[in-house]
Amino acid sequence: MMRGMEGTRMLFTTDEIQSRVRELGEEITRDYRGRAPTLVSVLKGGSVFLADLFRQIDLPVRVDFMSISHYTEGDDESGVVRVLKDLDDDVIEQDVIVVEDIIDTGLTLSYLLAALRAREPASLEVCTLLDRSARRIPPLDIRYRGFDCPDVFVVGYGLDVGERYRNLPFILELDRERAQGNDPDALIPYLSGTLPLDAAETAGAAD
Numbered sequence: 001m002m003r004g005m006e007g008t009r010m011l012f013t014t015d016e017i018q019s020r021v022r023e024l025g026e027e028i029t030r031d032y033r034g035r036a037p038t039l040v041s042v043l044k045g046g047s048v049f050l051a052d053l054f055r056q057i058d059l060p061v062r063v064d065f066m067s068i069s070h071y072t073e074g075d076d077e078s079g080v081v082r083v084l085k086d087l088d089d090d091v092i093e094q095d096v097i098v099v100e101d102i103i104d105t106g107l108t109l110s111y112l113l114a115a116l117r118a119r120e121p122a123s124l125e126v127c128t129l130l131d132r133s134a135r136r137i138p139p140l141d142i143r144y145r146g147f148d149c150p151d152v153f154v155v156g157y158g159l160d161v162g163e164r165y166r167n168l169p170f171i172l173e174l175d176r177e178r179a180q181g182n183d184p185d186a187l188i189p190y191l192s193g194t195l196p197l198d199a200a201e202t203a204g205a206a207d
Contacts, residue, residue, distance in 0.1 A: 007175035012147060014169040014193065017129075017157060018052070020146045024127060025056025027144065028097065036060045037095040038121075040087065042112070043067040045101040048158030048166060049129045049146075053099060064088055068108065081111045096121040101158045102130040102149065103142065110138045130154065130171075155187070169193050 028037070036059060041050040043065055054061050067085035096116060103109055109126070116124055127144035134151040153176045155161045156168030165187050172190065 009173040011173045012171040029058045038062040041099045045158040050099045091121045095123045100128040103128045105137045
């Protein structure tokens, strides 16, 4: 992994992400051949992964969105969830794939899956880009998984810090103190899509 500015590290590069997204799209295409699955994304972070993923699926897919909020205590999710935006269309007897950017404790997703099962879809599966299984609480069956994610704070490719930097094309590990710090502009040098000069020099020295 490439070390960036102090407190940051490149966790997954743009090429690694795009390659894995393409593989996931091909796998879904094979598994759902002859069907038209509905991809359900949870706003906001999952929309970036969804946009790339469904263009790699060679099927007439449908897309729908939900927005939910959950109460947190520190970094931990609680099981209390409120639906802010529900699906626009009915999913009864539809093949549904929930598309997530990251699965952490799994409490929110567990609630969401229960709510969707009650709507009687033909099938219900999960596709996540990142699986931070070290923090998992309820057991979850995840059919499509991009990467195993270590128990660190991550930002980029839909994942935010203070609602910013979702548009980074790669995923950075960010020191939690920096993520919670008072410098909202610290990651601006990364928005060009390349490592800042000091990060590139550090990576070169490590090679």
